[in-house]
Amino acid sequence: MKDKTKKYSLFAGFIVILLLLISLPSYASSYRVIFVTNILMYVILTLSWVIFSGPTGYISLATAAFFGIGVYTSAVLSGTLSLPFVILIGALASFCLAFVVGSLTLRLRGMYFTMFTFALVQLISNFAHWYEVNVTGTVGRLVISLDSTIIYYSILVVFCLVLLASYFIKRSKFGLALQSIGESEEAAAHSGINVTLVKVTTFAISAFFMGAVGAVMTMRWTYVDPPTAFDIRLSFMPLLMAIFGGMGNLFSPIIGSSIFAYLEEILTTKFPYYYMLLFGGAMLLVIVFMPHGIEGVFRKFQKNNKQESAKKT
Amino acid sequence: MFVKFLDIVIGSLLMGGIYALIAVGFSLQYGVARVLNVAHGEFLMLGAFAAWSLFTLGGINPILSLVLCAPVFFMIGFLIHITLFRRLKISAESLAVFEGNSMLASFGLMFIVQNLALIIWGAPVKGYSYLAYPISFLGAVFSANRIVTLITSIIISVVFYLFLARTRTGKAIRAAAQDPVAAAHMGVSINKMLALCFGFGTMMAGLAGLLVSMTSIMVTPFMGMEYTLIAMIVVVLGGLGNIKGSFIGGFILGLVGTIVSYIQPGLSMVAFYLIFLLLLLVKPAGILAK
Helix, strand or coil: CCCHHHHHHHHHHHHHHHHHHHHHHHHHCCCHHHHHHHHHHHHHHHHHHHHHHHHHHHCCHHHHHHHHHHHHHHHHHCCCCCCCHHHHHHHHEEEEHHHHHHHHHHCHHHHHHHHCCCCCCCCHHHHHHHHHHHHCCCCEEEEECCCHHHHHHHHHHHHHHHHHHHHHHCCCHHHHHHHHHHCHHHHHHHHCCCCCHHHHHHHHHHHHHHHHHHHHHHHCCCCCCCCCCCHHHHHHHHHHHHHHCHHHHHHHHHHHHHCCCHHHHHHHHHHHHHHHHHHHHHHHHHHHHHHHHHHHHHHHHHHHHHHHHHHHH | CHHHHHHHHHHHEEEEEEEEHHHHHHHHHHHHHCCCCCCCCHHHHHHHHHHHHHHHHHHCHHHHHHHHHHHHHHHHHHHHHHHHHHHHHHHCCCHHHHHHHHHHHHHHHHHHHHHHHHHHCCCCECCCCCCEEEEEEEEEEEEEEHHHHHHHHHHHHHHHHHHHHHHHHHHHHHHHHCHHHHHHCCCCCHHHHHHHHHHHHHHHHHHHHHHHHHHHCCCCCCCHHHHHHHHHHHHHHHHCCCHHHHHHHHHHHHHHHHHHHHHCHHHHHHHHHHHHHHHHCCCCCCCCCC
8 A cells, every 4th residue: 555655656746847847948048958958868868778787787888879870860861851750760770780789799798798889989980980081071060950949858758758668668578588687697598588689679779769869969069070979978977877876766867867967067067177087086986885876875774774763662 | 012011010010019018917907806997098198198297307218217107107006906996896796796896997097097187287299209210121111219119018028927927926916816715715815916916007008108108109198098998909809817818919909900000091990899899709708718
């Protein structure tokens, strides 16, 4: 009974937040709207990263690659198609790349996989740069930028979609399969799960949303080139935010990434020169002192409370 | 034709020497201390800046700086292991968790070192010229400083190899790499050995940086990442943790890099990644694996 009321109140709280977000452009300045857009971008990237890496434990550093593919697709198509199609094609391009890359590399375990995904970003970025210089003879592309409200609503739609996707994946048989792969890959294979297919599909789904975000966020720039599109920081941010929040349930990564992205936006404007230094320091502190994130700290606190109340009685 | 061929062979040897030195340090840190140190290239960058500062401000010969900087870099690595990675090792439940966490921590370290360098030295590229006169050998021409870097990096690698193979401490390090639990039972102080290895690895990265800076390359706070990636590729080529393999792998990658940049200059990094990809798929245990 108690669980059910808790569930309903959570759901109601979520609806309220969503309504606040939808009506945001009517009461907030355009600066605030852009601010929230940036935070939502990180929340989406983190959530889609957690879809794959959360349950399976494979640490992927390819986020920037999929984001960048979305950016480039959308930059190439900008002005020729309507926005929803551009986003969809950008997302599908990332999906396809992730499917190919995943089927090649997801046999690799642990460190090897991480190293590979890390190198993938550099490979694509270097190749794009070489291609532009030698084949098309340009560096970068001009983009037709869009109104910040349109970008905001597109991001909000992607956010809702990624939230629904993570919720349903978590609840489904598919999510259970992922979890068992994370626990023990051999055992999962023996109990009849097509391990490779499940891994590759999930990897591609998570890349789908990363590509979609990339395609939307392109519209806020007027010009993109490989270093801005394939910014390696975007590979680390989602991972760090997910660790900071915890990955046990759907809310922890959202909370973690919102807080972190908020701090990031403040820090980049206040200390532009020391920002990356602070970022590195934060990364070390989080890993050393909060390996299970806010969620872990919270749970420890709860546990201590329970133990103390047990002692008293 | 013959001169071209000779150019490629000598060029690849010269590049390979540096790559081998970087990779041996990286391999040591991963193979024994189990830290996939992504900040490896950043210590190389620090080494390059140290050489530049000592040369332009103090007028100190880069070869003398090698001797001066080696203990400093060793201490930096040693202290980082004691303060950061040892703590992570104690709190991690399993080796896999430790490997993941220590890699992430080294990414944090990478950002910190890179941006400290940016604050101290600034973004504009630095460079100096040392022994930059040409030497011609059977028609192939290259500068004298590159010979110095090749010989020095081979000497450092060989001395270190002998240290591992012949001395008591070297034996203890090898034991710690093979089986930490059994080694601890035999009275090897594991924590000390791991910190030693991490220190040696950092020292090699720093020395490689000093050597790289001699070859009139542009020194910037962002030069490290490229070398970290090269180290990773070489180490996978030679087998993770295999020090002899890393040494040989360095020269192989030097050869490939020289050939590719001869044919299509912009693509040498892309070629490296492709080799990396193929290796991971076909022979993830390295070329020397049985």
